[in-house]
Amino acid sequence: MARKVAIYARVSTEHEAQISALENQVQYYDDILSRHADWTLVDRYIDEGITGTSIHKRESFMRMLKDAKEKKFDLIVTREVSRFARNTVDTLQQTRTLKTYGVEVWFTEDNIWTMNDEDGELRLSIMATLAQNESKKISQRVKAGQMISFKNGVLYGNGNILGYDRVGDKLVVNKEQADTVKRIFELYLAGNGVRKIQDIMEQEGRKTATGLTRWQSGNINRVLRNPFYCGRIVYRKQYVPDYLVQKKINNHGAVDKIYVEGSHEKLVSPEDFDRAQELREKHKSVKTDKNGKAIGQSPCKHLWGNKLVCTCGHAMNRRIAHKANDGTLSYIYQCYGQLRTGTPAGRLKKGLDIEGICDNSSFMEWKLEVQADFVFKKLLGNKEAIYKEAMAMAQDVAEVKAPERNDKERLEANNRQIEKLNRQLANLVDMCSEGDISREVFRSKKKKLEDQISNLEK
Numbered sequence: 001m002a003r004k005v006a007i008y009a010r011v012s013t014e015h016e017a018q019i020s021a022l023e024n025q026v027q028y029y030d031d032i033l034s035r036h037a038d039w040t041l042v043d044r045y046i047d048e049g050i051t052g053t054s055i056h057k058r059e060s061f062m063r064m065l066k067d068a069k070e071k072k073f074d075l076i077v078t079r080e081v082s083r084f085a086r087n088t089v090d091t092l093q094q095t096r097t098l099k100t101y102g103v104e105v106w107f108t109e110d111n112i113w114t115m116n117d118e119d120g121e122l123r124l125s126i127m128a129t130l131a132q133n134e135s136k137k138i139s140q141r142v143k144a145g146q147m148i149s150f151k152n153g154v155l156y157g158n159g160n161i162l163g164y165d166r167v168g169d170k171l172v173v174n175k176e177q178a179d180t181v182k183r184i185f186e187l188y189l190a191g192n193g194v195r196k197i198q199d200i201m202e203q204e205g206r207k208t209a210t211g212l213t214r215w216q217s218g219n220i221n222r223v224l225r226n227p228f229y230c231g232r233i234v235y236r237k238q239y240v241p242d243y244l245v246q247k248k249i250n251n252h253g254a255v256d257k258i259y260v261e262g263s264h265e266k267l268v269s270p271e272d273f274d275r276a277q278e279l280r281e282k283h284k285s286v287k288t289d290k291n292g293k294a295i296g297q298s299p300c301k302h303l304w305g306n307k308l309v310c311t312c313g314h315a316m317n318r319r320i321a322h323k324a325n326d327g328t329l330s331y332i333y334q335c336y337g338q339l340r341t342g343t344p345a346g347r348l349k350k351g352l353d354i355e356g357i358c359d360n361s362s363f364m365e366w367k368l369e370v371q372a373d374f375v376f377k378k379l380l381g382n383k384e385a386i387y388k389e390a391m392a393m394a395q396d397v398a399e400v401k402a403p404e405r406n407d408k409e410r411l412e413a414n415n416r417q418i419e420k421l422n423r424q425l426a427n428l429v430d431m432c433s434e435g436d437i438s439r440e441v442f443r444s445k446k447k448k449l450e451d452q453i454s455n456l457e458k
Contacts, residue, residue, distance in 0.1 A: 002038045004073040008064055008084065010047045025079070032077060032108065042073040043422055048443065059450065065094065066457075068103045080109040162209035162223060163267050173265050180206045181267045184223050188276055193283075194220045199342070202352050214356075216340050224280060230273035231266040232259050304368055310335040312358040321364065334362040414456045421456070425449045 009025045026044070033039055045064040067073065076098070078084050084091060084107065095105050095114045104115040163181040164171035180201070187197045194217045201215045208219050227234055234257055308316040314337040321332035337358045341347070344354040379386060425446065 002040070003036075003075045004042050005033070005036075005039045005075045005077055006042050006064060006067070006073040007044045008046075008061065008076055008078040009044070010058070010061075028079065029077060039075075041426075043067065044426060046446075063450070063454075065097070068098055068101045071101065071103075074103055076103060076105045078105065078107060081107055081112070160209040161226075161228060162219075163229065164264070171264050173267070177207075177209070178267050181223055181229055184220060185229075185268045185272055185276060188220075188224060188279065189272060194224075199350050199352065203350065214341070224276055227259070227273060228262070228264075229267045230270045231262055231264070232270075233262040234259055304333070304365060308333060310337065310358060310360050312337055312360065314358065318365070331365040332362055333365065333368075335360050338362075418453055418456050421449050421453050425453075 007029045009029070011025070025046075029044075033041055043064075045060040047058040047060045064076070068076070081091060084094075084105070098105060099115065104113060106113050161171060163174060163178045165174045166172075183204075183206070184197055184201075187200060188194075192200070197220050198215045198217055201220070202213065205213065206215075207213055208215060223229070302318060305316070305318045310316055312335060314335050316333045317336050317339055318331055318333055320329050322330040324330070335358045338360070341357055342350075342352070344357050344359050347354050347357060
């Protein structure tokens with residue numbers, strides 16, 4: 001029976017890539033195709049370095065489902081259920097959806113055919129459940145390994161920490177940056193606010209962790225609340241609530257954070273750090289929920305607050321400027337960029353540079369209302385002129401020269417280009433399997449071709 005075939009393969013981790021490399025999988029499927037002379041290969045869909053617990057993270061898998069809906073093939077060949085998905089719901093849901101498209105899935109290792117076998121779905125459910133349980137066990141083993149790493153004070157991540165340089169898997173003190181960290185704590189404990197410290201950092205020519213000379217209050221706050229500087233390492237700042245979704249979220253108390261004493265050099269004493277936290281609590285004006293998560297302000301519902309944009313590109317901040325005796329409020333608008341950096345006049349008084357600082361002046365809301373009133377009254381007083389202008393514009397649009405090729409011709413041209421790119425993608429897989437190109441080159445060119453295909457399909 002002649003069939004149009006698609007192949008789906010997934011290599012999820014570097015370790016697995018060593019024992020079941022991409023080229024070996026390609027050879028595996030080529031051998032299967034060679035035994036079925038009446039089968040025509042339409043496309044190979046390959047996901048590399050992607051978890052199998054959720055289909056939504058797998059671009060090639062999602063592209064395959066889209067092509068199945070467009071009936072580009074009628075059979076998907078994949079090695080085993082765990083390659084297809086480790087989520088029982090996803091496996092059953094997607095195979096049922098593919099059935100409605102007239103597409104069958106053959107799991108070669110488990111010998112399950114989703115359409116022909118009377119007990120195919122039952123066997124598929126059992127195998128998918130086993131695969132999902134294996135994912136759960138892997139998640140538990142990873143967490144157990146993490147707990148051992150936590151107790152040993154292993155450092156995670158590779159981001160910049162002001163005051164330290166990363167040397168291998170250790171953080172070594174950077175003397176110049178360490179002086180900046182100590183200075184921030186010294187100023188804060190002496191009674192200076194975050195904004196004042198921000199100005200002093202710039203006045204003294206100090207640099208942020210990324211080497212910038214322009215500071216923001218966020219830079220100061222991150223230093224003040226980081227317990228790493230007093231020798232404590234905090235784990236579980238983020239956590240994964242569902243091993244099937246594999247999405248990290250910030251931990252605001254849902255699970256216990258773990259604190260351990262690190263072996264790195266301290267920049268401030270634990271006593272000074274704790275005093276700084278007490279001061280931060282006293283000065284804190286941000287509202288939090290029962291889990292300690294900050295409750296953000298509601299978006300501005302006022303017309304001008306939603307529409308206004310500063311000439312420098314920032315949004316405009318609307319705040320109360322004056323309250324009359326009768327309770328009437330007057331509002332003023334100021335650029336958000338100026339709120340973070342200060343106005344040019346204010347910076348000059350502090351001896352700070354004003355290069356790149358927004359110089360747009362703040363203004364009262366009543367001025368906007370007066371201008372709007374004037375503009376709309378003028379418009380309503382010239383209805384006939386506006387009507388004629390609109391009709392003239394519509395006529396210009398109607399007379400625009402039609403494109404040289406109609407929609408049908410453009411669609412056919414796009415389809416031909418997509419077919420050409422898919423052939424290039426197939427050749428690319430063959431070159432990788434034969435060792436003609438490296439895996440890095442393969443990934444780069446594969447991504448480029450898939451992006452081109454996606455754009456043409458849109």
